[in-house]
Amino acid sequence: MNSLFQGFVQAIDLILHLDPVLFGIILLSLKVSGFALLIATVFGLPAGALLGLKRFPGRDLAISTANTFMGLPPVVVGLFVYLLLSRKGPLGFLGLLYSPSAMIIAQTILATPIVIALCQSAIVNVDPLIRQAARTLGATPRQVTVTIIAEARYGILSAIIAAFGRVMAEVGAILIVGGNIAGYTRVMTTTIALETDKGNFELALALGIILLAISFSINFILHAVQKKGTSILT
Amino acid sequence: MKLTVSHIAKAYEGRNILMDCSFSFDRNGTYVLMGPNGCGKSTFLRICALLEQADEGTVSYSENNAALQPDMALRRRITLVLPKIGVFNTTVARNVAYPLRVRGMSHAEIEARVNKALAFVGLERKKSQQARTLSSGETQRLGIARALVLDPEILFLDEPTASIDEENTRIIESMIGDMRKQGKSMVIMTTHDNAQAERTADRILVMERGVLEGHPNLRTE
Numbered sequence: 001m002n003s004l005f006q007g008f009v010q011a012i013d014l015i016l017h018l019d020p021v022l023f024g025i026i027l028l029s030l031k032v033s034g035f036a037l038l039i040a041t042v043f044g045l046p047a048g049a050l051l052g053l054k055r056f057p058g059r060d061l062a063i064s065t066a067n068t069f070m071g072l073p074p075v076v077v078g079l080f081v082y083l084l085l086s087r088k089g090p091l092g093f094l095g096l097l098y099s100p101s102a103m104i105i106a107q108t109i110l111a112t113p114i115v116i117a118l119c120q121s122a123i124v125n126v127d128p129l130i131r132q133a134a135r136t137l138g139a140t141p142r143q144v145t146v147t148i149i150a151e152a153r154y155g156i157l158s159a160i161i162a163a164f165g166r167v168m169a170e171v172g173a174i175l176i177v178g179g180n181i182a183g184y185t186r187v188m189t190t191t192i193a194l195e196t197d198k199g200n201f202e203l204a205l206a207l208g209i210i211l212l213a214i215s216f217s218i219n220f221i222l223h224a225v226q227k228k229g230t231s232i233l234t
Numbered sequence: 235m236k237l238t239v240s241h242i243a244k245a246y247e248g249r250n251i252l253m254d255c256s257f258s259f260d261r262n263g264t265y266v267l268m269g270p271n272g273c274g275k276s277t278f279l280r281i282c283a284l285l286e287q288a289d290e291g292t293v294s295y296s297e298n299n300a301a302l303q304p305d306m307a308l309r310r311r312i313t314l315v316l317p318k319i320g321v322f323n324t325t326v327a328r329n330v331a332y333p334l335r336v337r338g339m340s341h342a343e344i345e346a347r348v349n350k351a352l353a354f355v356g357l358e359r360k361k362s363q364q365a366r367t368l369s370s371g372e373t374q375r376l377g378i379a380r381a382l383v384l385d386p387e388i389l390f391l392d393e394p395t396a397s398i399d400e401e402n403t404r405i406i407e408s409m410i411g412d413m414r415k416q417g418k419s420m421v422i423m424t425t426h427d428n429a430q431a432e433r434t435a436d437r438i439l440v441m442e443r444g445v446l447e448g449h450p451n452l453r454t455e
Contacts, residue, residue, distance in 0.1 A: 127320055128320075129316070129318055129319065129320030129321075130320040130322065131320070132285075132316060132320055133316075133319060133320030133321075133322070133380075134320075134332075134336075135285060136283070136285065136313060136314045136315070136316065136381075137313065137332055137333035137336065137380060137381070137384075138306070138309055138310040138313070138333055138336060138337065138384070139333075139336045140306060140336070143336045147322070147332075151322065151323055
């Protein structure tokens, strides 16, 4: 209990004193997870929409795969990316191992199946009457698709929030491929793991509280957008 | 615009829904297609509105004796309102604006047309309300407003009062009456209510077990 309280006090102290090292760590965490989320959304949303809207051979297999990959263990992803990027690996020539780029790749692999599976689910759950209404009102096939995606906007936003939560809290993969190098690849979760190992529980807790506060703020903002948002066509 | 249906037939899973239906809708006014539930009225309407294809026969539109291609341009001149309308998750006004937005109309024109359509169905006071909070009767009126905003040349109404209260039924029938008086468009609606058919129709058609019995029951004014 004492450690918890001290952690909370230290968290406030660190924030109030604008500790540059801490802010560097927070910024890198947001950059890595933000980029990973952006890439995952750019690929995952169209893929999820395709799976939600079209019927084609192999669709069921693709949905099952995306659902399975939602639960990918981060350390396994870390290992996989490590083997890809290590000097003897197929992409070793890129020299990305132990860099923020490697961390982004690992987190993208973790986030993409979440975006695909949850977007597919959000789109497939749009009332079939919406498609019919759009068609009867003279929408072109492309406009019908946009309308359905727009109707699923809250579910899609939830998918993105879920993926963001997953990558922000993740430690196993980025520790393996990033190496937790101070000032270069050290992010909040890897710092928490390191400080806990060192027995520096107050600092670890302080970082944990800050991480939680950031996640809460982002979720709160997205939820507000979700409540207020209107769609493109409707 | 004239709609001619020739010898259309449709079957689902081996069951005949429509058999050799032919009719020519060639005058503005209200045609009412009557018949018991499950007789094939809705399927007939969907085929006429180009939302479904018949297994046999043809549906053709023409204007000044020239055939019109069943393309997007033609589909945008006709509109079907289903018994259960799909309500977009936004305000009443934006729902009504939808068909105009997909046609790329200007903001000013959309606003004017939306206000006019909402006034016609008596929903002008609810234009900023979330559409999914409307009652079922109001929702049906919203569906009609969303179709009327386009000034369609042919308006198909599939059981427009099937699941709503008397008050809203009266309002919708009066709207159909107003459209009739304006005489600008053709309304083709289905109902299983004989009294409603009598109240609203210029011409009545009867469908029984997938067979259209047009002429013997035809009433002309």
